[in-house]
Amino acid sequence: MDSVSLSMATWLLIAIPMPLTVVLSVINYFVSKKGEN
Amino acid sequence: MSLGISFAFVVYLFIMMSIGIYFYFKTNDLSDYILGGRSLGPGVAALSAGASDMSGWLLLGLPGALYASGMNSIWIAIGLTIGAFLNWQFVASRLRIYTEKAGNSITIPDYLENRFEDSSRALRVISAFVILVFFTIYVSSGLVGGAILFERTFGLSYQTALWIGAVVIVGYTFLGGFMAVTLTDFIQGILMFCALIIVPVIAINLTGGWDKMIFAVNSVNPSHLDAFTGMTAMGIISLMAWGLGYFGQPHILTRFMALKNPKDAPMAQIVGMSWMVIGLLGAIFTGFAGIGFLDAPLDNPETVFIVLTETIFNPWVAGILLAAILSAIMSTIDSQLLVCSSAVAEDFYRSILKKDASQKELVWIGRIAVLILALIATAFASNPQSRVLDLVSYAWGGFGAAFGPVVILSLFWKKMTRNGALAGMITGAVTVIVWKNLSGGIFDVYEILPGFILCTLAIIIGSLAGSGPSESIKNTFDEV
Numbered sequence: 001m002d003s004v005s006l007s008m009a010t011w012l013l014i015a016i017p018m019p020l021t022v023v024l025s026v027i028n029y030f031v032s033k034k035g036e037n
Numbered sequence: 038m039s040l041g042i043s044f045a046f047v048v049y050l051f052i053m054m055s056i057g058i059y060f061y062f063k064t065n066d067l068s069d070y071i072l073g074g075r076s077l078g079p080g081v082a083a084l085s086a087g088a089s090d091m092s093g094w095l096l097l098g099l100p101g102a103l104y105a106s107g108m109n110s111i112w113i114a115i116g117l118t119i120g121a122f123l124n125w126q127f128v129a130s131r132l133r134i135y136t137e138k139a140g141n142s143i144t145i146p147d148y149l150e151n152r153f154e155d156s157s158r159a160l161r162v163i164s165a166f167v168i169l170v171f172f173t174i175y176v177s178s179g180l181v182g183g184a185i186l187f188e189r190t191f192g193l194s195y196q197t198a199l200w201i202g203a204v205v206i207v208g209y210t211f212l213g214g215f216m217a218v219t220l221t222d223f224i225q226g227i228l229m230f231c232a233l234i235i236v237p238v239i240a241i242n243l244t245g246g247w248d249k250m251i252f253a254v255n256s257v258n259p260s261h262l263d264a265f266t267g268m269t270a271m272g273i274i275s276l277m278a279w280g281l282g283y284f285g286q287p288h289i290l291t292r293f294m295a296l297k298n299p300k301d302a303p304m305a306q307i308v309g310m311s312w313m314v315i316g317l318l319g320a321i322f323t324g325f326a327g328i329g330f331l332d333a334p335l336d337n338p339e340t341v342f343i344v345l346t347e348t349i350f351n352p353w354v355a356g357i358l359l360a361a362i363l364s365a366i367m368s369t370i371d372s373q374l375l376v377c378s379s380a381v382a383e384d385f386y387r388s389i390l391k392k393d394a395s396q397k398e399l400v401w402i403g404r405i406a407v408l409i410l411a412l413i414a415t416a417f418a419s420n421p422q423s424r425v426l427d428l429v430s431y432a433w434g435g436f437g438a439a440f441g442p443v444v445i446l447s448l449f450w451k452k453m454t455r456n457g458a459l460a461g462m463i464t465g466a467v468t469v470i471v472w473k474n475l476s477g478g479i480f481d482v483y484e485i486l487p488g489f490i491l492c493t494l495a496i497i498i499g500s501l502a503g504s505g506p507s508e509s510i511k512n513t514f515d516e517v
Contacts, residue, residue, distance in 0.1 A: 005251060005262070006108065006251065006262050006263075007108075007262055007263040007264070007265070009263070009264060009265060010108050010111075010262065010263055010264040010265075013111060013115060013264050014111065014318070014321075017115050017118065017119060018114070018115065018118045018314045018317065018318065019314060021118050021119065021121075021122035021310050021314065022307070022310045022311050022314055024122065024126075025122065025125065025126075025303070025306045025307045025310045025311075026307055028126060028303050028306065029303040029304060029306070029307055032300070032303045033303075036300065
């Protein structure tokens with residue numbers, strides 16, 4: 001059973017682009033806050 | 038039909054109608070009705086944009102696609118996520134500021150006319166026309182989705198289910214306008230979000246955990262675990278291209294315009310993107326959990342969320358979770374109806390027929406427009422064989438290609454002119470319609486992609502060919 005898993009490429013597709021947009025949004029928020037001050 | 042499910046539905050619909058009636062008494066002028074007088078905080082704006090964006094597709098279509106063909110359906114989710122992110126990042130705040138500078142515009146046609154100081158009314162009328170055509174189709178496809186859900190849940194006939202759904206949705210849009218729609222969208226957004234976390238997590242747990250689920254999926258079909266199975270480069274590009282549609286969806290863009298303060302956009306972006314990513318992942322794993330959890334294959338894969346919910350939860354909880362599907366459908370249709378009503382009241386009635394129309398009159402014209410359009414859309418939807426997904430992709434592509442490049446370039450390119458905008462809008466819409474009717478080879482690419490590219494080219498050529506924008510247009514651009 002251990003050998004069965006999502007393919008590595010599929011995992012990377014799920015794990016990188018989607019959460020990355022949230023991370024970038026958070027960074028954008030702090031950058032814009034800093035710009036205001 | 039169980040008592041618990043019916044009760045949850047009735048309570049839910051009662052709350053939605055009450056919100057509509059409450060705001061009926063608080064709506065004084067057209068700007069209130071159409072845009073809520075630009076009063077949205079970041080949280081409400083973000084969830085409302087998300088909920089009106091994600092139709093029944095999020096709870097029925099995407100889980101169904103995952104259930105039927107596995108992980109290769111995630112491409113569209115990735116394309117949409119990237120598109121939504123870029124829209125928040127680059128369009129939201131600037132569009133909010135520019136629409137206020139450009140004659141305090143409250144609709145997209147209004148904005149385009151003021152942005153390019155177009156006294157001919159051509160931009161306004163053509164864009165309002167595009168909106169009416171594509172949204173009538175879009176709304177009718179949503180009504181079909183609602184009818185199917187009511188039909189299934191209450192055991193009603195298709196026609197009865199269709200009319201009940203239409204009366205409720207139109208009811209609160211008609212009465213309450215934008216504030217009712219955004220507030221109900223907000224509640225609906227939260228409901229969808231919770232349902233998309235609870236259903237897959239419990240289903241995966243009941244299957245025996247993540248490893249057991251993967252094992253079960255593998256035993257059904259090992260290729261379901263791979264996002265690249267059966268995908269060609271053209272297929273991947275087509276699915277990812279859905280993301281381009283965001284820049285041109287009037288019902289989503291108006292949420293940006295309604296932000297109380299443009300400085301709230303980054304906060305709204307965090308809320309909006311988190312909601313979207315978690316919702317999409319929830320939908321993906323709902324479909325996946327369905328493969329592992331349900332023994333007999335489903336006749337209609339798109340019912341996987343409904344069947345899982347009915348199987349796992351007691352009817353009282355299931356009723357609330359199923360109301361999330363109704364939420365998804367309703368929150369999209371109401372926003373679209375509202376944009377149509379603004380196109381009729383603001384862009385046709387006030388600008389062409391009666392320039393000195395009073396605010397009260399305009400609100401009522403808007404309301405009557407909602408009613409008439411809903412009737413036309415319901416008539417379209419009355420054929421139970423109507424194909425939902427085809428129509429949705431058509432309208433999404435049409436808006437993305439006709440308005441997307443126009444909105445982006447109007448915000449960022451100083452040399453863009455009215456003629457460029459007109460050329461782009463018409464080229465984009467025509468390309469989508471023509472491409473849709475051709476098939477084979479390159480014509481199998483989703484029509485939004487060629488439409489978007491040709492629209493952009495037409496804007497650039499149309500703008501550079503003329504004498505360039507006037508000084509006052511350039512000055513407004515510099516002020517933004």
